[in-house]
Amino acid sequence: MGVDLGREAFDATLDELALLAESAGDTPVARVVAKRKAPDAALFIGSGKADEIKLMVQALGAHTVLFDQAISPAQQRNLERHLGVPVADRTALILEIFAARAQSFEGKLQVELARLQYLATRLVRRWSHLERQSGGIGMRGGPGESQIELDRRMIDDRIKSIKERLKKVQRQRATQRRARTRSGVFRVSLVGYTNAGKSTLFNALTKAKAYAANQLFATLDTTTRSLYIEEAGASVSLSDTVGFIRDLPHKLVEAFKATLQEAADADLLLHVVDAASPVLTEQMEEVERVLAEIGAQHIPQILVYNKLDLLEPNQRPRALQDWLTRIGGEHGGQRLPRIFVSAAQGEGLDELRAMIASLMQAAPVPEYAGQETDLEPSPLDDVDGGDEADAMGDADEADLNAQDLPQDRSDVQDDPQGRAG
Numbered sequence: 262m263g264v265d266l267g268r269e270a271f272d273a274t275l276d277e278l279a280l281l282a283e284s285a286g287d288t289p290v291a292r293v294v295a296k297r298k299a300p301d302a303a304l305f306i307g308s309g310k311a312d313e314i315k316l317m318v319q320a321l322g323a324h325t326v327l328f329d330q331a332i333s334p335a336q337q338r339n340l341e342r343h344l345g346v347p348v349a350d351r352t353a354l355i356l357e358i359f360a361a362r363a364q365s366f367e368g369k370l371q372v373e374l375a376r377l378q379y380l381a382t383r384l385v386r387r388w389s390h391l392e393r394q395s396g397g398i399g400m401r402g403g404p405g406e407s408q409i410e411l412d413r414r415m416i417d418d419r420i421k422s423i424k425e426r427l428k429k430v431q432r433q434r435a436t437q438r439r440a441r442t443r444s445g446v447f448r449v450s451l452v453g454y455t456n457a458g459k460s461t462l463f464n465a466l467t468k469a470k471a472y473a474a475n476q477l478f479a480t481l482d483t484t485t486r487s488l489y490i491e492e493a494g495a496s497v498s499l500s501d502t503v504g505f506i507r508d509l510p511h512k513l514v515e516a517f518k519a520t521l522q523e524a525a526d527a528d529l530l531l532h533v534v535d536a537a538s539p540v541l542t543e544q545m546e547e548v549e550r551v552l553a554e555i556g557a558q559h560i561p562q563i564l565v566y567n568k569l570d571l572l573e574p575n576q577r578p579r580a581l582q583d584w585l586t587r588i589g590g591e592h593g594g595q596r597l598p599r600i601f602v603s604a605a606q607g608e609g610l611d612e613l614r615a616m617i618a619s620l621m622q623a624a625p626v627p628e629y630a631g632q633e634t635d636l637e638p639s640p641l642d643d644v645d646g647g648d649e650a651d652a653m654g655d656a657d658e659a660d661l662n663a664q665d666l667p668q669d670r671s672d673v674q675d676d677p678q679g680r681a682g
């Protein structure tokens with residue numbers, strides 16, 4: 262279900278919603294588009310549309326109705342009452358996928374943090390909604406004010422305890438990262454929109470078997486492998502990371518900052534693009550936005566246009582390597598090296614390795630080589646987002662016990678450099 266508020270590439274966003282639903286294990290059975298100038302306050306859609314959907318739900322035996330846009334908690338409840346089935350929006354769906362996919366201890370904690378934070382904002386909103394309209398629809402059958410306060414306190418406590426546990430894991434990760442930095446190994450990170458083919462490329466380059474699938478967010482945990490680049494006569498560390506998506510819930514980005522830090526710390530980013538996507542420009546812009554959010558916008562990039570094999574003969578580029586000039590934004594006019602590859606069929610990979618080698622040689626000798634002092638702490642090293650930073654106090658800093666630290670699968674097992682520290 263999507264309400265077309267005049268957004269460009271509307272079909273593509275519904276395709277993406279369908280793929281998200283499939284990635285969550287659902288089978289989309291119908292797609293409904295409503296044209297409106299603005300969402301309806303109570304139902305998000307008009308009541309005529311809601312009746313139409315209700316009939317479809319019954320005829321098709323659908324068990325959920327998904328909305329592409331964010332719906333308010335009140336709209337969600339009204340719709341559920343009207344339609345007789347659960348209603349969810351895109352954010353809830355993304356959170357569900359992340360929850361199902363998280364593998365590492367850290368990943369699970371991060372997802373739980375994001376879910377609780379999402380829940381907490383909805384409780385606050387629901388509460389203020391009740392305050393404003395006491396006696397309104399929201400009141401009937403809904404929890405009372407004190408119940409909500411109680412829920413909120415429980416959620417706050419849980420958020421606090423998860424943040425404390427995350428801090429411990431992340432301190433360990435930061436130590437490993439610093440060791441890796443000091444080792445002087447050139448670090449390359451794959452970044453890009455979800456489903457662009459990062460894991461497939463990672464596997465093709467390292468002959469590894471990271472999970473790659475036609476699903477959104479197939480990868481959640483960072484995997485790092487050593488990759489020997491013959492042209493450079495040296496090894497680099499290559500990391501496969503979580504994919505980005507448009508309107509990624511902000512709290513989720515915040516919760517995953519530690520994982521994304523892998524990208525922010527790289528010497529070189531391979532920005533993987535699905536060259537066959539009809540909305541590749543929008544996807545690239547979204548990736549740029551997230552890179553800026555994690556402070557990685559200035560790291561040298563190679564644009565890797567993947568899925569070359571899917572392009573029609575007349576769409577194929579004349580040259581497999583060229584330069585793309587960025588339009589607009591902070592980097593307007595900047596020229597980025599671009600290469601077309603097919604990770605699935607192995608085309609262009611030798612050229613990509615050669616390109617990595619030449620960028621390695623062009624890279625400045627790192628200042629930190631041989632230096633024993635800690636690097637400047639990155640803003641992302643601290644998992645607490647902004648205003649909540651003080652809430653944890655200093656007490657938790659004192660009782661750190663290295664023995665409690667759970668093993669982080671991705672760093673400990675997959676990364677030969679990780680053991681250096």
Ligand SMILES: Nc1nc2c(ncn2[C@@H]2O[C@H](COP(=O)(O)OP(=O)(O)OP(=O)(O)O)[C@@H](O)[C@H]2O)c(=O)[nH]1
Nearest residue numbers: 456457458459460461473474478479480504604605
């Ligand atoms: N035809 C074609 N398909 C590809 C190519 N590379 C990847 N794919 C397919 O694209 C889909 C996504 O690939 P992944 O490697 O899982 O993509 P990803 O970027 O790691 O995705 P997330 O981890 O979900 O963010 C899979 O179905 C791959 O088989 C390619 O070069 N050509």
Ligand SMILES: [Mg+2]
Nearest residue numbers: 459460479480
């Ligand atoms: Mg992946």
